[in-house]
Amino acid sequence: MRALIGWFVAYFARWLPHRAPTGLFAVGRPGAGSPVLVTANFTLTVKRVLRALAGQDVWLLVANSEGINVWCAACGGILTENRIIDAVKISKLAEKVSHNEIIIPQLSAPGVDREAVKQQTGFRCRFGPVYARDIPAYLEARKKKTDRMRRFDFGPRHRLDMFLPMNFPVYLLIAAVLALVAPKQLAGFTVLFWAAVGILYLLLDVIPGKTGWGQAMFAALTVVLAWAGINWYLWANPFAHWGWWIATFLVFFAAGFDIAGILSPRTSDAERMMQRLGFKRFGSLFVETERGTVELDPVKCCGCLTCKDVCPVGVFSGIDANKKAVIGHPEACFSCGACVKQCPEGALAFAAHELGPGS
Ligand code: SF4
Ligand code: SF4
Known part of the structure; x- marks a missing residue:
């Protein structure tokens, strides 16, 4: 036991x-x-x-x-x-x-x-x-x-691995409160919660939006509009279940809270919020990291490719004719710092920039 x-x-x-x-x-x-x-x-x-x-x-x-x-x-x-x-x-x-x-x-x-x-x-x-x-x-x-x-795999295997552990505790918490204050809504909430999480986990890569919350809100709006259409068709009243519209936005809002950080190599919205609130760290779950684009000083580079060996998202594609590292996919970098820390020649550094909505 x-x-x-x-x-x-x-x-x-x-x-x-x-x-x-x-x-x-x-x-x-x-x-x-x-x-x-x-x-x-x-x-x-x-x-x-x-x-x-x-x-x-x-x-x-x-x-x-x-x-x-x-x-x-x-x-x-x-x-x-x-x-x-x-x-x-x-x-x-x-x-x-x-x-x-x-x-x-x-x-x-x-x-x-x-x-x-x-x-x-x-x-x-x-x-x-x-x-x-x-x-x-x-x-x-x-x-x-x-x-x-x-490579770190943000694909189906990772999502399946994260699906229950990341969401079940949140579901349990809200469901426990609902069971006490509004038990009749529990079944509807259960369907709504897992449908929302399922949509985000399955379709995150194709839902428009730069941030996880933005994508979650887009998905919520789509679901609500579809719901209104069905209500209009069946009951000639698109507002028949407006209370669930609000619930849909709230559930997607909660489900999208950290989804970018969990399912993609992007800064999670939770982390960005903490940074803007001035928190440097929150236990081990969040630590403010230096942000920026990784830059190479070709003069210092010796072509050892340690950077390629440690980058989990394939930013470095190899070495060029002069035996210098090539940053082939700079857009994939999410500033984890591994290459900068491990470069034996100090040839890599971050060009710091302001955090933007899509950073
Ligand atoms: S780890 Fe540093 S020295 Fe080695 S290839 Fe990469 S940038 Fe060059
Ligand atoms: S900081 Fe370096 S190791 Fe980390 S994602 Fe960017 S390029 Fe890759």
């Missing part, structure tokens, strides 16, 4: 910290030459990594990210080089393995200074794939990543 409750909390409340034990774990029967994979101590992440590693003989080093997933913890300044250094030293990793390489998650790139890890532990950090499910293929390919392994 406790395990079931633990799974329920880890799955449905994934935006809350949920700590797994830290330390060095043997997966299968690893030896001194086996690879060492590092991850964060977010319960769901550790479970997924362990599932992906079934059948492998590797070491798994779980670093303390305070129970937060890799990307949020790295962007939020929690999963830094210090946490990796601590994990390596406390676990006495150097006594267990005969090599000096650790494979850290690609999504930790915004937070981890690899040079510092090397200086303080002697271990060289190599960035693994974005998803744990790609680790076996990555190891099989002698630690070579394909472009697909570097």
